[in-house]
Amino acid sequence: MQQIGKNQLSILIIVFLIGSTPLFELGIKAKHDAWLAMILAAAAGLLLTVMYVHLQRRAPEAELAELYKMHFGRWIGGGIGLLYAVWFAYESMRNVRDVGELTMMALLTLTPKWIVMLLIISAAAYTVSKGLEVFVRVVQLLFPIVAASYFFIILLLFIARLPDPQHLLPILENGLAPVVKAAFPDLLSFPFGQMVIFLVFWKHVSEKKIIGRASYWSMIGVSAFLVFMNMLVMCVLGPELSAITALPLLEVVQLIRLANFLERLDVVVTLLLFIGLYVKMTALYMASVFTLNSVTGIAYRYCVMPIGAVIYASSFLEPNNTYHIWIGLDITLKIVPLFQVVLPFLMLVVGVRKRYKTN
Template identity: 45%
Template sequence: MSARVPNAAEPIGNIQMATAMIVFEIGSTPMFLLARDAGQNAWISMAVGAAAGTLVILVLLHLQRVSGDQDWTEMLLSRLGKWGGGALAVLYALIFAYESMRNVRDFGAMANGTILPQTPIWIVMLIVAAIACYAVAKGMNVVFRTIELFFPTVALSYSTVALFFFISDLPHAHRLRPVLDQGIGQVLKHALPELISFPFGQVVVFLLFWKHAKEPRRAMKVSLTAYGIVSLFLTAMSALTLSIIGADVAKIVSYPFLEAVQLIHIADFLERLDIFVTLVIFLGLFVKLSMFYLASNVIVSRLTGLSPRTCAIAIGLLIFGASFLEPSHTFHIWLGLKVQPKYAWIYQVAIPFLILVLTLFAKRKASRPS
């Protein structure tokens, strides 16, 4: 196994780390209104999921802190050995490539269903996969700088849409009542483990990047702050969407947030902002698929000793080809929102926690006098 360190020509700045965390975690999440089966309490489920996800990121940050200048691949190799750690690292590379593939598929389906209905979905997916391949092949710094450039657009866009909601007098608090009408159990049922797995548990991917921060300890504090911002934002957007279209409508439409945006109408002039919002969602999807793609690329390049560019092309072909394996978009959504979250906690939480325990045990053993 090679000890090569790919994709890290320059350290990653704190602002770059924070913006990457925020845009990555947001992704396309506002579009779907997660935990919608909880009805008008979906926003509470989101808050519970975010709170539980805080424990996950604390475990990951502590693991990074005690592991020093190791990234996730090096942690696995040092704690589980060349073969055990190598096999698990390969599995993570495949998981991250799969997560990237899901976002490529989401990108194609969303574009085909909104702004490009006449364009074959495979063309959209090919273009976005090729652009992501180019960015990943250029290296980690290029990806993080690109996200930093995207961030002002994403932040300004969501802030503007939220302002227009209130100017149009669309939110109404009565649509969020009754609160906890079926008890806290119903809220927990839809929050755990689904919302930990998606989107909050996906921060596990940053175990490949924290090592490369310019100021590692401060970057981890910045990441925790960024996570808190994302948690508040996603909870607020869930509540806002529900207060506009109501729980009954949210359950039957594909994209509840777009449904809410289509209701914006200001002075017989400003309307049809759904196209604008869709483009912002595309930015989030592209960031998420690129980060997963990059993580997979870092692992494979380190294990094989091949150049990041060569690995990026090979993984890109795998991602694009695998995006056609799912028979339908309905199956794709069912697999991603109903099946996968039930098991994702194993690689997002359980394995990192095991590696943390082994690391602490090894350090304690090493500190004992012989």
């Protein structure tokens, strides 16, 4: 069985949860209180992570689908596992489509979308075919690039004196209700609730005892970073411009002008965009393969290409980007709490009086 270490787990959680999240101004429904909505959703996400870790500790050698079969029986649990495999593939498909749309919007405007998406899904399929250990090593190599790029952007923004804290005021002007409405279910579902995917990967961590500690601290660190980036974008653009901009961080970076020399840093944001979407897409793709393998018993290597083909083909079902965004924000985020909150909570309740073997 493939194994990953404590530090590898932490890096995977950090890069996966960050993904492309800082590129967008999430929680903008709360206007200048969007960062408060992020804090609220992050706190709820940490509670969800505590629940996931508790479930994993019941059977440290079990993956997500195996946990459901242990709690609900072979047929019901297996059916739920298949639903998760489909959901993971669907979420991966959304990231494939995002790559295609955003590449055409911000970088290669004349390149056919199907070519861009074919290239990114091919890269993901190759990575998935090599297994979890290889994927995590790739993420380890990408992590310093991501960290250095964000540090570089933040440093230049402050050197250029672009952030204006006045854009964050007044705090809670319209009360707490808009903040809560922005946080739940949307911000909880994306990105914090996506921690549920690690119920698939925790089985493969070599040091089972440190899973909880590593996951909690990684979650807290990512949450603090995402809240900070949310506040930073808001301080530069303000609530009105943030709300109407497709890629707020790209807009922010385009404002950097230093000594008539350092400008047009779009390439840095584009790099972060591709890395974030690639890691998230590949992790979800791999989780779908692991889950299908666990439920059906079909060999891992035989699941990779069919799932990849389904992901690629289904990425064309949405006719345009407007429809794609509407499905993602108004439909998907309202359904995914079933997989992130409801079903894991039912499993938690069902298993209260049960004990499970660890092998």
